[in-house]
Amino acid sequence: MPEPAPDRGKGDPHAVLRFIVRRLLQLVPILLGLSVLLFAWLRALPGGPAQAALGERATPEAIARYNELFGLDQPIWVQYLRFLGRAVQLDFGTSSRTGRTVTTEFLERMPGTVELTLFAMVFAVGVGIPLGYLAARKHGNWLDSTAVVGSLLGVAIPVFFLAYLLRLLFAVELGWLPGSGRQEVRIDATHITNFYVLDGLLTREWDAAWDALLHLVLPGLALGTIPLAIIVRITRASVLDVVNEDYVRTANAKGLSADTVRRRHVIRNALLPVSTTIGLQTGLLLSGAVLTESVFAFGGIGSAIYDAIFTRDFAVLQGFILMLAVIYVLVNLLVDISYGLLDPRVRVR
Amino acid sequence: MTAVGDVRRRRIDELAARAGQVPEGEGGVSLTTSAFRRLRRNPVAILGAVIVLVFLVVAAFAPWLAPRDPLAQTLLSEVRPGFIPGPQEGFPLGADQLGRDLLSRLVYGSRQSLLIGVVSTVLGAVVGMALGVLAGAFGGWVDTVVMRAVDILLSIPSLLMAISISVLLGQNQYALMIAIAVTQVPVFARLLRGSMLAQRGNDYVLAARALGVRKGRIVFGHVLPNSLSPVIVQATLSLATAIIEAAALSFLGLGDPDVARPEWGAMLSTAQSFLSVRPALAVWPALCIIVVALGFTLLGESLREALDPKFRR
Numbered sequence: 001m002p003e004p005a006p007d008r009g010k011g012d013p014h015a016v017l018r019f020i021v022r023r024l025l026q027l028v029p030i031l032l033g034l035s036v037l038l039f040a041w042l043r044a045l046p047g048g049p050a051q052a053a054l055g056e057r058a059t060p061e062a063i064a065r066y067n068e069l070f071g072l073d074q075p076i077w078v079q080y081l082r083f084l085g086r087a088v089q090l091d092f093g094t095s096s097r098t099g100r101t102v103t104t105e106f107l108e109r110m111p112g113t114v115e116l117t118l119f120a121m122v123f124a125v126g127v128g129i130p131l132g133y134l135a136a137r138k139h140g141n142w143l144d145s146t147a148v149v150g151s152l153l154g155v156a157i158p159v160f161f162l163a164y165l166l167r168l169l170f171a172v173e174l175g176w177l178p179g180s181g182r183q184e185v186r187i188d189a190t191h192i193t194n195f196y197v198l199d200g201l202l203t204r205e206w207d208a209a210w211d212a213l214l215h216l217v218l219p220g221l222a223l224g225t226i227p228l229a230i231i232v233r234i235t236r237a238s239v240l241d242v243v244n245e246d247y248v249r250t251a252n253a254k255g256l257s258a259d260t261v262r263r264r265h266v267i268r269n270a271l272l273p274v275s276t277t278i279g280l281q282t283g284l285l286l287s288g289a290v291l292t293e294s295v296f297a298f299g300g301i302g303s304a305i306y307d308a309i310f311t312r313d314f315a316v317l318q319g320f321i322l323m324l325a326v327i328y329v330l331v332n333l334l335v336d337i338s339y340g341l342l343d344p345r346v347r348v349r
Numbered sequence: 350m351t352a353v354g355d356v357r358r359r360r361i362d363e364l365a366a367r368a369g370q371v372p373e374g375e376g377g378v379s380l381t382t383s384a385f386r387r388l389r390r391n392p393v394a395i396l397g398a399v400i401v402l403v404f405l406v407v408a409a410f411a412p413w414l415a416p417r418d419p420l421a422q423t424l425l426s427e428v429r430p431g432f433i434p435g436p437q438e439g440f441p442l443g444a445d446q447l448g449r450d451l452l453s454r455l456v457y458g459s460r461q462s463l464l465i466g467v468v469s470t471v472l473g474a475v476v477g478m479a480l481g482v483l484a485g486a487f488g489g490w491v492d493t494v495v496m497r498a499v500d501i502l503l504s505i506p507s508l509l510m511a512i513s514i515s516v517l518l519g520q521n522q523y524a525l526m527i528a529i530a531v532t533q534v535p536v537f538a539r540l541l542r543g544s545m546l547a548q549r550g551n552d553y554v555l556a557a558r559a560l561g562v563r564k565g566r567i568v569f570g571h572v573l574p575n576s577l578s579p580v581i582v583q584a585t586l587s588l589a590t591a592i593i594e595a596a597a598l599s600f601l602g603l604g605d606p607d608v609a610r611p612e613w614g615a616m617l618s619t620a621q622s623f624l625s626v627r628p629a630l631a632v633w634p635a636l637c638i639i640v641v642a643l644g645f646t647l648l649g650e651s652l653r654e655a656l657d658p659k660f661r662r
Contacts, residue, residue, distance in 0.1 A: 033501035044517055156589065156642035158596045158614075161635045164621050172625060287506045291597055309512065309601055317516065321509050329504045 019340050023333055030329060038322050039083050045314055092319030097311045102319035105304060111194040112182050112300035116293070117285040119216040120224035125278055128228045132235025132274075133267070139240060147232050154229025163222035163295035170218055178215045180297040183208065219296040223289055227281035234277045238270040245269070272343055279335030286331065287324040358503065358539060364579045364653075365543025384578070384655040394651035400644030404637075408459040415453035416441070419611050422448040433627040445616075445630055446623050454611040455633055461605075461612035462638070465526055466592040466645075472530035473591075474584050477537025484538065485545030485576075486568045496542065502535035511594060515603040522605040525598060529591050540583055544576035551575075578656040585649035589642040596638055613637050 045051070050063040050072060058066075067073055074082075086092070092102035135147035171179025183189060183196050189208035191199050197216070200209025242248060243266060251261045286301075293302030301320065308316040388394045407414055416439070417423065427434045428448050435443040442451040484495040502510070511528045518524035548554065549572065557567050596614030598604050604615050613634040620631035 029497060030501055030504050033497065034504065037501065037505075041513055041517060046519075152643060152646055153639065156593070156639045156646060158593055158600075158617065158635060158638055160597065160600050160621075161617060161631065161638075164624055164631065168624055168628070284506055287509060290508060290512070291600060294601075305509075305512070306601065309516065309603065312516075314516075317513070321505075321513060324509060325505045328506055332504070 020337055023336055027333060034325050035084055035087055038318055039080050042318050093315040095313055095316045097313045102315050105316060106320060106323055108194060109301050109304050112298060113286060113289055113302060115195055115197060116216055116219055116223060116289060116300055117282060119220035120285055121227060121282050123220055123224040124227035124231055128231030129235050129274065132232040133239055136236045136239035147236060151229040151233040154225045159222060159226060160291040160295050162225060163292045166218050166222050167295060177217050179218060182215050182299050183212045219292050219298055223285060223292045230277060230281060231274060235274050238273045239266065242266050242270045275342065276335050276339050279331065283328045283331035287328045361536060361539045362543045365540050366547045387655040388651060391651045393647050397644050397647030397651060400640060401648055404459055404463060404641050407456055408463045411456050411460050415456040417450040417453045419449060419453040419457040420609060431626055433623060442633060443629060451633060454616060455637055458611040458613045458616060461610045462592055465595045466588045469526040469529035469591045470533060470584055470587045472526065473533025474537045477534040478541045480538035481541030485542040499535040499538045507532035508597065511598060515598055520603060520606050525595060525605055529594050533587055536583065537580060540579055541576060544579050545572050548572045548575050582649055582653045582656060585645055585652055589645035592638060593642055
């Protein structure tokens with residue numbers, strides 16, 4: 001086409017930038033609100049923050065000392081500002097279980113959860129999009145019905161039960177895959193980044209990398225089921241929607257080959273809502289693998305939260321939940337921005 | 350107006366916006382009547398409704414349907430390490446790890462599980478709707494404040510939120526219900542507000558205003574009843590999530606510790622320890638949860654279709 005597309009945000013060269021900045025600014029009240037909520041939560045806990053930080057068996061003297069040290073005898077707004085100040089510096093105190101700082105624990109465990117999330121999402125996307133697309137193209141036949149029923153089941157099944165089933169079948173009974181941990185203990189691998197698969201590749205310890213990868217399979221499959229079910233459903237619905245759009249009819253009418261129409265008009269447009277779903281689910285998995293990780297004793301963020309619940313390790317709970325919520329919010333923001341970049345209609349609104 | 354978590358909220362808003370549209374050619378028949386008509390013709394809806402109905406009946410008549418006392422440890426003497434009695438005369442599904450009849454526990458469990466689902470959903474819906482009406486009816490700064498608070502709540506992943514509330518309130522059935530309800534509140538609030546905003550531009554509102562009807566009456570007598578359909582859809586779907594979430598919290602040790610009330614989620618989590626001895630102990634409660642969740646989901650999805658003018662056939 002010789003003519004340039006009419007004014008696609010061309011009138012304002014900084015439209016995209018301004019869109020992003022606006023979204024970033026909108027983060028501020030959300031994050032402040034979150035901090036108030038968690039501050040209130042910690043205050044409302046039985047025993048208060050001192051007990052939360054020192055554990056349930058803390059002596060009254062220790063609690064008094066702690067209260068003085070952290071200014072808990074000060075007015076509430078002073079306390080909140082101090083809390084906020086520490087939170088900004090990522091200082092959430094120490095774990096009453098391990099005695100190490102919450103942030104250290106978090107940083108050490110996050111890579112595992114990230115690896116697991118990536119594996120689960122690759123599985124969910126890799127299977128989900130083709131399946132959803134095929135189901136839509138064969139609308140009404142057995143494949144379609146199976147995909148629909150499967151996607152409903154995938155959401156209805158309690159994820160920890162599925163995890164247990166997978167573990168029982170493939171790890172305990174058949175012994176095909178490892179059923180717990182992130183790596184075989186016997187393997188004496190070097191860990192540079194704590195991303196075990198990546199570490200293995202970096203240090204050229206191929207069997208360590210392979211072993212870490214195998215450890216991802218079962219929890220990854222369990223974790224990926226819900227996103228898989230959702231992606232299948234969204235892809236199918238979205239393709240069915242797009243196929244009936246005017247521009248697809250136009251594309252067909254002007255004599256484009258069925259293949260071109262499919263590639264250029266149907267799939268591209270249909271994937272738009274799917275891409276946001278993928279982003280959202282990634283955010284959810286990063287923050288919520290508590291159930292799956294604990295079944296497989298995976299040793300990521302989820303297992304840590306599980307342990308923290310049972311040992312009433314409030315410092316860890318509070319710090320982890322705040323950091324996870326921030327990550328969740330940031331991932332959501334990224335999804336939002338990318339949606340704005342992919343679909344100009346959203347940006348101008 | 351838009352901020353973080355935009356996509357999650359956009360989905361809620363889309364559902365809300367559809368409430369404002371009236372299907373063409375269906376004037377004269379109320380939306381409820383026409384929706385019910387469409388629902389009755391949908392086999393998926395019938396299936397969902399039948400599933401839900403069966404479980405409701407089981408829950409209601411549990412004492413008459415259960416063959417035995419769900420708490421009596423009748424077969425305890427036969428339980429040995431590595432062995433739990435299977436199906437036999439008088440125990441169609443066998444016993445659990447304490448020698449109690451599994452079938453009776455499942456039957457009684459339906460009461461507690463459905464109760465948790467219903468109470469937490471109703472609680473979440475009522476509080477959420479109150480906030481939604483507040484924001485939708487008053488607008489202005491009330492709207493801003495309420496919706497900002499709702500956005501903050503939506504920015505916390507729901508399981509993490511349920512965990513935090515549970516830890517705070519301690520372990521009992523009410524804490525469990527409240528924890529689940531809290532995760533539902535922001536969804537309902539945003540949904541109803543959006544739905545009410547979509548109604549506001551309709552002619553009947555204008556007509557009522559022109560006739561001099563008081564604002565309170567317009568809101569509660571006209572706008573609110575017409576804004577309810579997405580809320581009903583969401584509530585049906587939420588029943589499924591609530592039951593699954595209750596099971597998850599049980600699994601995390603945040604469930605109801607009272608052994609006198611059998612509950613599927615708790616049964617399922619306990620059974621995980623005996624999975625290699627007798628998988629059926631886990632499979633049955635899991636199956637109950639899956640089927641009932643599926644029932645609510647099917648019903649909810651077909652309700653959505655029936656109430657959505659876009660899907661009208």
